[in-house]
Amino acid sequence: MTPIQDKSHLDQEKQDAARAALRWVQDGMLVGLGTGSTAAHFIRQLGAKVQAGELRVQATATSLASENLARQLGIPLIEPRRGLRFNLTVDGADEVDPHLHLIKGGGGALLREKIIATASDYLLVIADSSKAVAQLGKFPLPLEVVSFALPWVLDAVAALGGNPVVRMSQQDPDKHAQSDQGNLLVDCHFGALNEVEQLARQLKTIPGIVEHGLFLGLARAALVVQHGQVQVLRPDAAPQAADSFAALP
Ligand SMILES: O=C(CO)[C@H](O)[C@H](O)COP(=O)(O)O
Numbered sequence: 001m002t003p004i005q006d007k008s009h010l011d012q013e014k015q016d017a018a019r020a021a022l023r024w025v026q027d028g029m030l031v032g033l034g035t036g037s038t039a040a041h042f043i044r045q046l047g048a049k050v051q052a053g054e055l056r057v058q059a060t061a062t063s064l065a066s067e068n069l070a071r072q073l074g075i076p077l078i079e080p081r082r083g084l085r086f087n088l089t090v091d092g093a094d095e096v097d098p099h100l101h102l103i104k105g106g107g108g109a110l111l112r113e114k115i116i117a118t119a120s121d122y123l124l125v126i127a128d129s130s131k132a133v134a135q136l137g138k139f140p141l142p143l144e145v146v147s148f149a150l151p152w153v154l155d156a157v158a159a160l161g162g163n164p165v166v167r168m169s170q171q172d173p174d175k176h177a178q179s180d181q182g183n184l185l186v187d188c189h190f191g192a193l194n195e196v197e198q199l200a201r202q203l204k205t206i207p208g209i210v211e212h213g214l215f216l217g218l219a220r221a222a223l224v225v226q227h228g229q230v231q232v233l234r235p236d237a238a239p240q241a242a243d244s245f246a247a248l249p
Pocket residue numbers: 034035036037038039091092093094103104105106107108109110113
């Protein structure tokens with residue numbers, strides 16, 4: 001029998017990481033809002049500050065779910081436009097390695113997440129203790145795929161050793177899950193990823209793959225709970241306590 005793991009502490013860790021990120025949001029910032037349960041904690045905490053009149057920010061969300069949440073909380077939203085850059089984007093991740101390479105897209109929002117991350121001066125990842133890994137690849141790598149191309153994308157990913165599985169809808173398990181753009185999501189089981197740059201390049205050459213969930217060289221820092229404390233991780237550097245930074249590290 002599989003032992004039942006108690007994961008209730010993880011939600012508290014997500015809240016703690018989100019609170020640490022909020023300390024670095026400055027008045028007047030343009031902020032990218034991530035997607036997922038950790039990012040939702042950040043959006044709620046940011047919304048409370050905005051409602052209290054303690055912070056004025058403008059934001060763009062990486063998914064319709066995050067956009068709706070931000071709207072409900074009264075966070076002013078801005079549409080994409082030419083020249084728009086975000087001072088800071090705060091987002092979750094499915095896995096974070098010591099180089100701060102990420103797997104993202106467990107929540108299906110990888111395309112908008114990568115667009116906003118790339119349009120940001122600073123991508124700050126927030127995560128519970130389960131997300132920090134020595135090597136990426138335990139979590140299946142998500143792809144956003146154009147429906148027409150699906151059979152050939154599955155063939156191409158299988159040829160790369162990715163054992164692709166089309167994601168099904170949580171609401172209706174007989175239907176494929178769809179991204180906010182109406183595309184399909186495919187989860188690839190490559191196992192431990194040794195050559196992430198090479199894999200990212202290979203996936204980009206397959207017609208019909210709109211985006212993959214490898215985020216390489218995008219995250220500037222991650223706030224991850226480790227040993228009960230929120231730690232700042234930066235690429236290839238030793239972790240430092242988040243409390244020791246008054247501003248973005
Ligand atoms: O990439 C994502 C959504 O596409 C999320 O950031 C990732 O899945 C982490 O989610 P959570 O904070 O719920 O653990």
